[in-house]
Amino acid sequence: MNAAALDEGKDVPETVDVVGVGFGPANLAIAIALREHAEEGRPLEAVFFEAQEEPTWHPGMLLEDASMQISFLKDLVTFRNPVSPYSFVAFLHQRQRLVDFTNRGCAEPLRIEFAAYLRWVAEAFVDVVRYGSRVERVTPVRIEGEVEAFDVLVASADGVRTVRARSVIVAAGLRPRFPAGIAPGTRVWHSADHVHRVGQLRAPRRLAVVGTGQSAMEVALDLSDRFPEATVHVISSQFGVAPSDQGPLVNRIFDPASVDLLFDATDAVRARLDVLHRNANNGVASSSVIRAFFDRMYRDAWLDRERLVLHRVSRVVALEEAPSVVELRVQSDLDGDVTSLHVDAVVFGTGYRPFDTAELLQDDVDLLRRDDAGRPVLRRDHSATLTEPGSARLVLVGQSEHQHGLTSTLLSTTAVRAGEIADALVAEAAENQHSHDRSAGAHTADRKGTHVTV
Incomplete structure (x- = not known):
């Protein structure tokens, strides 16, 4: 040809x-x-x-x-x-x-x-x-x-x-996934675009990251490194941040031979295993990243400052982007309280869809x-x-x-x-x-x- x-x-x-x-x-x-x-x-x-x-x-x-x-x-x-x-x-x-x-x-x-x-x-x-x-x-x-x-x-x-x-x-x-009702904007982006978009920020004072997986934690630490004077709010659906299960027995679910076993299993068994072992990859972070995040919070507490704020068991229920600010309404599922946050930008580390x-x-x-x-x-x-x-x-x-x-x-x-x-x-x-x-x-x-x- x-x-x-x-x-x-x-x-x-x-x-x-x-x-x-x-x-x-x-x-x-x-x-x-x-x-x-x-x-x-x-x-x-x-x-x-x-x-x-x-x-x-x-x-x-x-x-x-x-x-x-x-x-x-x-x-x-x-x-x-x-x-x-x-x-x-x-x-x-x-x-x-x-x-x-x-x-x-x-x-x-x-x-x-x-x-x-x-x-x-x-x-x-x-x-x-x-x-x-x-x-x-x-x-x-x-x-x-x-x-x-x-x-x-x-x-x-x-x-x-x-x-x-x-x-x-x-x-x-894969395609970046946003929560229902959320769309990317000038000050709103997915972690998949983080390196390309973060450079547009000029001396931000308040930032937000939504998510609890590896990408969300990495973005939160990166924002804290880039802008040491800023406060970074991390909005997590979990109580904390779950570590990925890296045990050798669990990791066998990623073996090539396991594909045969899973493919031949019933839908019910595959669904059950997905729930049991999703923490080996999805919605989790490496122990090293979790440690770095906690150590920074701990050190800042001794220095009487708060640069990383973790909103536990919480979710974004509303988002409104204006030319110079993003307003987030964050609801705690523990007590139902709703907090309004005004931030310079928000990054969604909320995973991907096929x-x-x-x-x-x-x-x-x-x-x-x-x-x-x-x-x-x-x-x-x-x-x-x-x-x-x-x-x-x-x-x-x-x-x-x-x-x-x-x-x-x-x-x-x-x-x-x-x-x-x-x-x-x-x-x-x-x-x-x-x-x-x-x-x-x-x-x-x-x-x-x-x-x-x-």
């Missing part, structure tokens, strides 16, 4: 085997696995479209002293292929940081360090990704009553184009089979169960905690999951080789790795 073919906006779109929506860790790991298949003689033509202009990973939360909460071994490849050239260890070695990382004596990388690793890997796959390209729509292609492919509408600075693929992988990440593929399917949203709760029903390999027959494959990554468990949106099983998805795509392509509508030799001369010229 050549670039001109798509740029000319032909009525009949050019076809590839796989289109990936997004190029974050999930699809980056899949690109690695597909390249390994190609090196073993099983190539697929794949192209990934990423809305960002360059490789980025949670740029709004790249605080200088923030660390990951997982081992460096839970990278893009190691659990699946320990000798891969795209491991975190290989990255450290190439950057001449391996010895220093070891001497640091900590298995959890700095967040800025892991982001640099992801960028380093992404730079090795510039031939298969198109940055600054936003997927606007995914439309099923029906041939004789069966869904045989998808047309992917992509918008970029060069215009709008359509690429047809037999398989589409939607790994568009991307909903319905945004891409639009009028064809009914193509996705859903359960009684309206959630997509996936197979073990993360491909969606469709309501119509056909060989086309729609893979949804990060949208199935209800089936695959807590790791659906986490890095813990990224490497193994990528291998499973790539294996399924390659096997499916082999089974459907006879139905390919392009000539057998049209692309063989230029099919190295996962290369495609789109």
Whole structure:
């Protein structure tokens, strides 16, 4: 395929085997696995479209002293292929940081360090990704009553184009979640945008953070560091701040093998385990961050000042933003009292929601089979169960905690999951080789790795 073919906006779109929506860790790991298949003689033509202009990973939360909460071994490849050239260890070695990382004596990388690793890997796959390209729509292609492919509408600075693929992988990440009735504004933002937005503040005196998880605690400490003269109000639904459960037995729920157990379990058992073990990841903070928060409160008490104020078992019941101030009404669920706070800005560390593929399917949203709760029903390999027959494959990554468990949106099983998805795509392509509508030799001369010229 050549670039001109798509740029000319032909009525009949050019076809590839796989289109990936997004190029974050999930699809980056899949690109690695597909390249390994190609090196073993099983190539697929794949192209990934990423809305960002360059490789980025949670740029709004790249605080200088923030660390990951997982081992460096839970990278893009190691659990699946320990000798891969795209491991975190290989990255450290190439950057001449391996010895220093070891001497640091900590298995959890700095967040800025892991982001640099992801960028380093992404730079090795510039031939298969198109940055600054936003997927606007995914439309099923029906041939004789069966869904045989998808047309992917992509918008970029060069215009709008359509690429047809037999398989589409939607790994568009998570979306910031605000409480009902709350919308972002000039002085109201989500922790996901914190680094980008906090610079607009000029000598604030009162600030607020809503939430009790890792992000909320990190933002509160960051605000206190940046503005030592300010008072930071932290509004928590909990009595305190619960620590994440990092015990080795509980952590097994994040093992790749546990995905099989959870997927095969009943809905009731999965729901019960979700409640029991959600404190291993969601709405909790690391012990080190909790200690730093409490130590600062304790030290300030001896210095007769109050820079961190924790509103326990409380929630925001109203928010009104004016040009120079935000008024929050905070209700305590302990005694029902309502406090009015006037702050210079408020940051919501209230978590994320999975991307909903319905945004891409639009009028064809009914193509996705859903359960009684309206959630997509996936197979073990993360491909969606469709309501119509056909060989086309729609893979949804990060949208199935209800089936695959807590790791659906986490890095813990990224490497193994990528291998499973790539294996399924390659096997499916082999089974459907006879139905390919392009000539057998049209692309063989230029099919190295996962290369495609789109």
